[in-house]
Amino acid sequence: MRFSAAAMVRSWTSGLLLLLVLLSAGVLSCAGSSKCVGRDFGYGSVVCECNSTYCDSVGPVTLPPLGQYSTYLSSMAGSRLEVGQGQVQVNSSGAGECVCVCVCVCYSDVPFGFLSALRLTIRSEQKYQKIRGFGGAMTDAAAINILSLSAGAQEQLLRQYFSSEGIGYSVVRVPMASCDFSTRLYTYADTPGDYNLDSFALASEDTDMKIPLLQRAQAMSPQPLSLLASAWSAPAWMKTNNALTGKGSLKGKPGGKEHKTWAQYYIRFLQEYAKYNLTFWALTTGNEPSAGLLTNYSFQALGFTPWEQKDWVAMDLGPAVHSSSFPHTHILILDDNRLLLPFWAKVVLDDVHAGRYVHGVGVHWYYDNLVPAAISLGATHKLYPEYYLFGTEACAGWNPLDRGVKLGSWARAEAYAHDIMEDLNNYVVGWTDWNLALDQTGGPNWVKNFVDSPVIVDVTSDVFYKQPTFYSMAHFSKFLWAGSQRVGVTANKATRLEYTAFVRPDGSVVLIVLNRSSSPIQLEVQDPTVGNIPCSAPAHSLLTLAWNTH
Numbered sequence: 001m002r003f004s005a006a007a008m009v010r011s012w013t014s015g016l017l018l019l020l021v022l023l024s025a026g027v028l029s030c031a032g033s034s035k036c037v038g039r040d041f042g043y044g045s046v047v048c049e050c051n052s053t054y055c056d057s058v059g060p061v062t063l064p065p066l067g068q069y070s071t072y073l074s075s076m077a078g079s080r081l082e083v084g085q086g087q088v089q090v091n092s093s094g095a096g097e098c099v100c101v102c103v104c105v106c107y108s109d110v111p112f113g114f115l116s117a118l119r120l121t122i123r124s125e126q127k128y129q130k131i132r133g134f135g136g137a138m139t140d141a142a143a144i145n146i147l148s149l150s151a152g153a154q155e156q157l158l159r160q161y162f163s164s165e166g167i168g169y170s171v172v173r174v175p176m177a178s179c180d181f182s183t184r185l186y187t188y189a190d191t192p193g194d195y196n197l198d199s200f201a202l203a204s205e206d207t208d209m210k211i212p213l214l215q216r217a218q219a220m221s222p223q224p225l226s227l228l229a230s231a232w233s234a235p236a237w238m239k240t241n242n243a244l245t246g247k248g249s250l251k252g253k254p255g256g257k258e259h260k261t262w263a264q265y266y267i268r269f270l271q272e273y274a275k276y277n278l279t280f281w282a283l284t285t286g287n288e289p290s291a292g293l294l295t296n297y298s299f300q301a302l303g304f305t306p307w308e309q310k311d312w313v314a315m316d317l318g319p320a321v322h323s324s325s326f327p328h329t330h331i332l333i334l335d336d337n338r339l340l341l342p343f344w345a346k347v348v349l350d351d352v353h354a355g356r357y358v359h360g361v362g363v364h365w366y367y368d369n370l371v372p373a374a375i376s377l378g379a380t381h382k383l384y385p386e387y388y389l390f391g392t393e394a395c396a397g398w399n400p401l402d403r404g405v406k407l408g409s410w411a412r413a414e415a416y417a418h419d420i421m422e423d424l425n426n427y428v429v430g431w432t433d434w435n436l437a438l439d440q441t442g443g444p445n446w447v448k449n450f451v452d453s454p455v456i457v458d459v460t461s462d463v464f465y466k467q468p469t470f471y472s473m474a475h476f477s478k479f480l481w482a483g484s485q486r487v488g489v490t491a492n493k494a495t496r497l498e499y500t501a502f503v504r505p506d507g508s509v510v511l512i513v514l515n516r517s518s519s520p521i522q523l524e525v526q527d528p529t530v531g532n533i534p535c536s537a538p539a540h541s542l543l544t545l546a547w548n549t550h
């Protein structure tokens with residue numbers, strides 16, 4: 001069946017008239033949102049520029065009543081969380097195509113069946129893991145960059161992440177002492193032989209930068225922030241190589257004085273931050289323990305084999321946390337690349353003495369393409385369903401072949417969305433980005449390990465740029481509240497679309513769809529409890545749909 005030019009004009013005209021009617025009636029609105037000030041730096045799409053007085057925002061999200069749905073679209077073409085709204089159809093017969101832009105306009109002259117036969121069906125009876133949260137890391141570098149801005153721009157940046165008008169970050173990873181995204185090498189107990197940790201003290205990077213920013217973020221967040229602590233290295237005098245960098249592990253054996261002191265170092269960190277009313281939801285057993293097993297690793301690292309980590313948790317860290325003032329703080333093992341799973345988890349969690357202290361497994365996204373998620377994450381969940389999987393670090397621009405900051409890279413936005421979706425569909429309960437903000441070189445970083453960030457600061461102009469990756473995060477963090485439960489989604493035929501669906505605590509449904517192809521893909525979303533939503537996923541786009549079920 002083919003349509004004449006006149007028929008197509010009538011279709012667009014009727015759609016435009018419908019749009020005007022709905023807008024005049026107040027049914028469709030972009031109220032509460034503000035538009036992106038786009039800048040194109042030649043990397044495929046735009047960044048959104050923000051300053052001390054203006055920043056785009058979708059605003060607080062309230063879903064329309066039963067029988068309607070909302071859409072939020074970001075695309076390589078320049079859409080950034082553009083809001084749409086439409087009517088749920090009781091059945092698909094005679095339904096029209098919905099083009100999801102700032103508003104969702106239905107062209108009822110064009111039969112839906114002509115456009116596509118793809119149907120995604122929500123299977124709410126198929127229930128999986130519940131979401132814990134999404135966020136980023138307050139590194140020294142992130143704090144330096146945020147504080148380099150004027151007071152107004154700082155406030156704007158923090159609000160973009162943490163306020164109800166922002167994108168709903170609820171997790172903040174906090175390095176314990178220095179990492180590569182610091183300007184110097186330090187720990188909190190650098191006095192040799194201080195096994196009692198009498199010299200333990202937070203650094204100025206904590207007291208003057210990270211802690212004040214965390215307090216400000218918590219003050220503007222509508223929910224308590226889940227803080228996650230990770231250490232990069234023990235003090236040099238505790239290590240076999242007597243250095244913070246390179247190949248080195250703890251001296252002695254688990255149960256020995258170095259291992260017990262290192263466990264107490266964690267407790268002291270929790271105690272010092274608690275003095276500032278900052279308490280930690282979880283801590284990890286150490287950032288990338290495999291790194292410290294390598295030769296001449298270039299920045300801070302502490303090597304652990306899985307067998308050493310198992311014994312340290314069982315004999316030292318677990319008992320120390322359990323008997324401290326923070327017995328409910330979770331312990332996450334691994335905090336390294338998922339390609340180490342399920343082997344690493346088997347070594348640690350098969351041990352009853354270590355396993356009883358552990359709550360979850362932290363994973364990084366580097367080299368994810370080397371091992372299918374089902375083989376690493378999925379297999380681990382099936383073996384140990386009582387332990388949750390949590391994404392603790394990811395960033396773009398880390399690969400030597402694609403290094404550093406690329407302002408406006410849509411390819412990186414798609415890489416984020418793909419990895420988050422793949423993780424969620426394989427039982428991961430949250431995903432944490434790396435630095436909250438970096439400068440235009442991707443630093444500071446004392447070892448020049450420059451990478452990208454969802455927010456890039458231009459201190460000379462007192463502005464910051466929200467990268468496409470910022471909006472990738474937003475499509476998940478703003479809509480998948482803590483307690484949202486993944487449910488099944490089935491497609492009636494093969495498709496290039498990637499997707500994941502959740503039922504939120506209030507019963508509403510969220511479906512996130514990624515189209516990495518160069519062509520738009522028409523689809524119909526079927527929720528047996530409410531009806532059908534005909535829609536189009538534009539080329540190179542990320543689309544979040546949400547609707548009430550009662």
